[in-house]
Structures are given as C-alpha cells and as structure tokens.
Amino acid sequence: MAIVMLTAVTHVERKAATSFVFDTVNRLGGWIDDTRMYSNLMNTIRMTLPAGAFGTLVNALEEGGISVGPPEGLGDVSDPAIERMATLQLTFFHDEPDLKREVPSVPG
Template sequence: MGAIVMMTGVTRLERRLATQLVFDTVNRLGGWIDDTRMYSNLMNTIRLNLPAGAFPAFAEALSGAGITVDVPHDLGGHPEAERMATLQLTFIHDEPDLRREVPAIPG
C-alpha cells in the first residue's frame, strides 16, 4: 500500500447529489467509502479506497457528471492494488451557511 492519494474536487452540483455520485462511482469501480466528513454545505471530505488503476476512470466519470477532480497521473504499483485516498469536495453556490441546532446537554 502506497501513500494516501490526496485529491481535490469542485462542483456546482447540489451537495447531496454530488456526494451520492462520488459514492456510486467508487462502488461501481470496485472500491468502497471509509468515512465522510461534512463541513457545513461548503465542503465534504470523503475517505475512500480504489484499485490503483481505477483512478483515471473515477476522475473521468465525475467530470462527465459535473464534478472536476484532480487525480495524480502515475500512482505506480500494480493496477489492482488497493489505494487509500481522500477527496476534498468543495461546493460552489450562493446558499447561506448551513446551521444546525445543537441541543443543550443537561448537566
């Protein structure tokens, strides 16, 4: 297993749709999602695993759906080798910041 592949992406798609597209694409390419962190409605960070040879198809599929992703060109190693990766996905929109109510904890 090599170093973690760090990718960034940007889109104008609605955040839930964009996130689901990433999940579906990873699954279709034989990978899986390890974790997702949502930072308001501005950014998600998705930790995933993919076969090394699937990264170009990953970027191409997302680009065709409206998500621009930068993927390193030469990941080295065997194309079937599993590679851990992160995708920081930024959403471009005019929506206000998403606020969530945090209930008070009785103390």
C-alpha cells in the first residue's frame, strides 16, 4: 500500500499551523508518527489516518488557511476505515529570517 503524499503552503504562523494540523489529525481519528522541522521554512509531518478522512482533512486545513494540493497515492478507497500512512510537506511563506541554531563544539 502506497504512502499518501500531501503538499501544502500557508501564511499562517508556523507554530500555530503545525498545532492546527496535529489537532485536526487527532480529531479525525488519526495520529502523528513523526515531525521534521527544516528551520522555519518547512515541516514534514508523518501521520496515520483512516483512508476515508483525507477529504475531510484537506477541507479542514483549507478552512484553517493552509492550501493543500490533491492527495497523491490515495487511490481507490474501498474501505474508508483502513488506516493509511501519509506525509504532509508544509511550506511557510513569511518575511522572517532563517532560524539560527548554535551547534555546540564537540571535543576532538
């Protein structure tokens, strides 16, 4: 079974948008498996969600100010209750500078 791939963009503040995605996935009976944050430009969120909930997820994110492209890899949903793994690549548009993180020096 293929992983469902979603891409999205938003002007919503990144922490608020990420929390909104988490809350929406949980409300729809899914859960977050992992999150990767790439500075303050993009998050990749890995989730598991019932197959029948992807349409509702896309609609809810759109209503929350997150523009989502059509899901790729969803295919025919013969059993809407079956759990499907998915990724959401969420790109943030803003005027903030790139995040700078100090990396401690390692003795060596």
